[in-house]
Amino acid sequence: MHMDDMDELRAWLIALRTPGLGPGGLRERLDAAEGDIGRTLTQLRRHAAQLGESAQAWLAQPDEALLATDLAWLAEPGHRLLRCTEADFPPQLENIPQPPAVLFVVGDASQLLYPQVAIVGARGASAGGLAHARAFARSLVGAGFVITSGMADGIDGAAHAATMDAGAATLAVIGTGPDRVYPRKHHALATRIAARGALISEFPPGTAARADHFPRRNRIISGLSLGTLVIEAGLRSGSLITARLAAEQGREVFALPGSIHNPLARGCHRLIRDGARLVESAAEIIETLAPAARMLGAELNARLQLDTDGAKALQGVGDGVANGSCSTSAWCPDPEYRRLLAELGHEPATMDELVRRTGLSAAALSSMLLMLELEARVESLPGNRYQQLPGGSMNG
Known part of the structure; x- marks a missing residue:
């Protein structure tokens, strides 16, 4: 029996909201059912007792009003439930411990497929730290990376804003439902991010900010990204959790050194002592991550060839990523690079000439x-x- 789209979404939402299941439990059961959510839900109901009484009660009689609210949210333009069974679910999340089963997305979900660098740091950052966040974001964007962060105060907000000021897309992974903004003062920023890039959450609509949601959110920030840059962090900073998760996920961790008199440099210095790369310029990050960006491009291209359903969603990435004429996903789709090469021609040109041209x-x-x-x-x-x-x- 083939489920229609609405039944399928409803089945996903029931499974997602099942108490005590979590992303790991849902993915395990999905694997056993070969990715079929209908069969997964049937199995969940059959073995509901194993999950406890509240799961049993929910699966026997889900809250229809709650599901209707979720479905109404998903029916709005630009809103999407991106499922781990879909071709355009970001492959870089498949390789992390406890990968999310779904992401609620507001905005352009295809941006999640591009090579990303996470920029994170202190909420109460110094003026110098904020200036660094803006400068690194601008340079990384110039090299074709998407900037990912957590929309918090301080470094996160500065990195998001600078990316959009440079005309590029940015991704914010949030620790609330996709319909909430935290902190509240970032309403305008959230609207801008959704229009230029995407807001991403693994929590269903209506979920309020809770302290334990933020470390969970951080594993997605580091998991989406090829590397994480920590700009300023105290010794008890949430950014250190993101950096630790990035290292556990086998991703690069970059830390900016600071003055020994600045308490917000201490977290970065500890990271450097623990093996993070000390960086002083964006060029060092770009050089380190270029091979990983190319590999991500090749992986997406392979997926594109294998999965015709996903072809449309991945078209923009697949075109620019690894189609022979273009070997790196980081900058290929970018018309500015094409223009630069066209203007460069084959005669040597100085930087001043290139700025002018x-x-x-x-x-x-x-x-x-x-x-x-x-x-x-x-x-x-x-x-x-x-x-x-x-x-x-x-050309090509």
């Missing part, structure tokens, strides 16, 4: 040129000049 800032151009250099498409010459290498154009 492309209309881009020197900061944006230097990170783009670095990315192209890593890809062996451009070489830097003495005198701050750049030259395209043979085979370095992007």
Whole structure:
């Protein structure tokens, strides 16, 4: 029996809201049922006693008003329940401990597939810390990375805002339901993020902010990202949890050193002592993560070929990621890179000439040129000049 879309969504929502099940339990049962949510729900009902009385009561008689509210939220434009059984569920989340079973998304879910860098740090950041967050966000965006963070006060908010000011998309993973904004003062920021990128939550609509939700949220921030940059953090900072999770997930952790007199540098210094990479410039992060970005691109491309249902959702990524003419997912779809290579031609050009020809800032151009250099498409010459290498154009 094939379920229609509404029945299927309803089945997912019942399973998600089953007390005591959690993402791990749901994924385990989904695997046993070969990804079929209808069969999963039947099995859950059959063995409800194992999950305890509240699960038994819920599965026997779910709260219809609550499900109706969830379905009404999902029916709104730009709202989506992204399920782990779908082709465009981010593959980088499959490799983390306790991966989420679903994500509630407001905005453009395809942004979750691009190579991401998480920027996190103190809520009560210093003016210098906020300036670093903005500068690193701008440079990383120039190299084609999507910036992911947690929409908290301080470093998170600065990184999100700077990314959007640079005309790029940003992702916010939140610790409440997708219909709530925390902190409240970030309402305008949340609206902007949803319009430019996406708000993401594993918690269903109506879920309020709770202290234990934030560490759970942090594993998704680090899990989506190829690397996590910690800019300022005290010794008891939530950012250190994100960094620890990133390290456990096998991802890169970068930390910005600071003054020994600044209490907000202590968390970063501890991370560096524990093996995080000390970084002073975005170029170091870009260089470290470029191979991982390429691998993610190749993985998405393979998935695109295998799954025709997912092809449409992944089209933009698949086109730019690894289709022979373009080997790295980090910048390929970006028309600015194409323009830069077209303007560069095959004669050496200075940075000033490139600024004049492309209309881009020197900061944006230097990170783009670095990315192209890593890809062996451009070489830097003495005198701050750049030259395209043979085979370095992007036609194709």
